[in-house]
Amino acid sequence: MAPPPEPGLRADAERNRERILAAARRLFASDGLDVSMACVAREAGVGKATLSRRFPSREDLINAVFADRMDAYVAAVAQALADPDPWHGFIRFVHDVCAMQAADRGFAEVLAMTFPAAKALEARRAEAYHGLLELIRRAKATGRLRDDFTHQDLVILLMANAGVVAATHTAAPDTWHRLVGHLLRGFATPGTDLPALADAPSTTALYRAMLRAAKPADGRE
Amino acid sequence: MAPPPEPGLRADAERNRERILAAARRLFASDGLDVSMACVAREAGVGKATLSRRFPSREDLINAVFADRMDAYVAAVAQALADPDPWHGFIRFVHDVCAMQAADRGFAEVLAMTFPAAKALEARRAEAYHGLLELIRRAKATGRLRDDFTHQDLVILLMANAGVVAATHTAAPDTWHRLVGHLLRGFATPGTDLPALADAPSTTALYRAMLRAAKPADGRE
DNA sequence: AAGTAAGTGGAACGACCTTCCCGCTTTACT
DNA sequence: AGTAAAGCGGGAAGGTCGTTCCACTTACTT
Numbered sequence: 001m002a003p004p005p006e007p008g009l010r011a012d013a014e015r016n017r018e019r020i021l022a023a024a025r026r027l028f029a030s031d032g033l034d035v036s037m038a039c040v041a042r043e044a045g046v047g048k049a050t051l052s053r054r055f056p057s058r059e060d061l062i063n064a065v066f067a068d069r070m071d072a073y074v075a076a077v078a079q080a081l082a083d084p085d086p087w088h089g090f091i092r093f094v095h096d097v098c099a100m101q102a103a104d105r106g107f108a109e110v111l112a113m114t115f116p117a118a119k120a121l122e123a124r125r126a127e128a129y130h131g132l133l134e135l136i137r138r139a140k141a142t143g144r145l146r147d148d149f150t151h152q153d154l155v156i157l158l159m160a161n162a163g164v165v166a167a168t169h170t171a172a173p174d175t176w177h178r179l180v181g182h183l184l185r186g187f188a189t190p191g192t193d194l195p196a197l198a199d200a201p202s203t204t205a206l207y208r209a210m211l212r213a214a215k216p217a218d219g220r221e
Numbered sequence: 222m223a224p225p226p227e228p229g230l231r232a233d234a235e236r237n238r239e240r241i242l243a244a245a246r247r248l249f250a251s252d253g254l255d256v257s258m259a260c261v262a263r264e265a266g267v268g269k270a271t272l273s274r275r276f277p278s279r280e281d282l283i284n285a286v287f288a289d290r291m292d293a294y295v296a297a298v299a300q301a302l303a304d305p306d307p308w309h310g311f312i313r314f315v316h317d318v319c320a321m322q323a324a325d326r327g328f329a330e331v332l333a334m335t336f337p338a339a340k341a342l343e344a345r346r347a348e349a350y351h352g353l354l355e356l357i358r359r360a361k362a363t364g365r366l367r368d369d370f371t372h373q374d375l376v377i378l379l380m381a382n383a384g385v386v387a388a389t390h391t392a393a394p395d396t397w398h399r400l401v402g403h404l405l406r407g408f409a410t411p412g413t414d415l416p417a418l419a420d421a422p423s424t425t426a427l428y429r430a431m432l433r434a435a436k437p438a439d440g441r442e
Numbered sequence: 443a444a445g446t447a448a449g450t451g452g453a454a455c456g457a458c459c460t461t462c463c464c465g466c467t468t469t470a471c472t
Numbered sequence: 473a474g475t476a477a478a479g480c481g482g483g484a485a486g487g488t489c490g491t492t493c494c495a496c497t498t499a500c501t502t
């Protein structure tokens with residue numbers, strides 16, 4: 001699960017590295033990719049210098065934190081391709097990926113943007129990309145995915161879902177289900193039957209979500 | 222168009238007020254609601270103290286800047302209601318509002334969140350809300366809007382579109398058409414015919430959009 | 443035309459973030 | 473056990489942001 005990820009590092013340094021990664025994972029997940037490096041260091045219980053030394057740029061940190069999530073992303077593609085019913089695999093993929101975005105606001109942002117500098121991330125994105133093309137091709141062949149669907153639409157889906165997640169993750173965290181349900185109905189050909197549409201979030205929960213979105217979020221300790 | 226909006230203000234002060242509003246309008250539209258107050262003051266050619274005095278909080282400024290856009294929002298609801306075909310009115314409303322979001326990134330964010338302190342904005346939002354309930358009711362009555370569609374779905378649409386607009390407005394500004402097309406297909410009942418689906422943005426444009434989204438944006442002068 | 447109060451912008455302030463340097467602690471090797 | 477170096481955290485320097493104060497300027501009044 002966690003084999004020596006950074007060789008040639010002293011034991012305590014490696015321990016600090018892990019603490020930083022854990023802290024960053026936590027903060028990115030709840031507050032997005034824009035948390036200050038100082039916050040991460042504080043949360044990790046290390047000095048800011050230590051953080052800077054280990055991860056000179058924010059992108060380095062993002063790269064390290066989300067490497068395993070990107071593995072899960074690639075795995076979701078593989079799993080979808082393994083499904084005997086490509087359309088079912090497609091639905092499942094969309095659902096799983098959006099669930100990942102909902103569970104981790106930082107990852108939602110990672111999926112919706114690209115970091116040319118983060119080689120590990122981009123390599124996996126490319127890997128997933130080719131699998132997705134194949135998945136789309138097969139799903140279209142079943143006649144249940146619209147013929148004019150393109151791989152760009154998946155990116156659009158991720159961006160849209162990132163928007164919903166960013167706005168609702170605290171006060172109405174299930175809202176994304178509803179978006180995905182609507183979009184899948186848009187992606188499917190007319191006769192196709194689909195999983196039931198999730199319930200809409202309550203009006204008050206959604207209102208609270210709209211409130212939260214305004215506040216820059218409060219950093220407690 | 223611009224009747225004495227703030228009475229009891231000296232002529233030069235009023236002039237500065239307008240300059241601030243114009244500057245804020247420009248910056249909010251292109252960079253979103255998070256531009257620094259100092260930038261607004263610089264763009265307006267006034268001191269930061271003047272800005273602070275006229276609009277003590279960012280919300281005050283947002284409130285003043287987007288009052289007229291909110292009028293347009295309310296007008297879009299009225300126009301939709303006036304359409305003899307409620308389903309057509311509904312489609313048109315969705316399209317128009319999303320176009321407003323695409324044209325003004327700040328407004329996209331305003332629509333996706335709420336400012337209890339901004340009375341003028343919230344009053345108009347409430348006004349639009351009641352019209353929308355009626356529009357939805359009528360559209361459902363035509364049998365072309367799904368029966369399980371709710372007014373919350375419109376909020377979700379706005380949040381999703383805000384996400385797409387935020388990510389793509391510079392490099393692939395037409396992407397939102399595609400999202401709206403998919404969602405409308407999701408909102409409609411099976412047999413309903415819809416306007417053609419917009420073309421997907423080119424892969425390279427979308428890739429460039431994903432790049433831009435990462436950069437904090439550069440403030441030129 | 444002169445007085446007055448409203449209005450102005452710059453400077454100063456405090457909070458926060460980032461980067462870098464430096465003296466001290468801890469680890470790992472023998 | 474002893475030592476060399478790897479690693480550490482705090483703090484200084486430099487940046488941004490929003491707010492407040494203050495001496496100066498400007499527009500209205502009669």
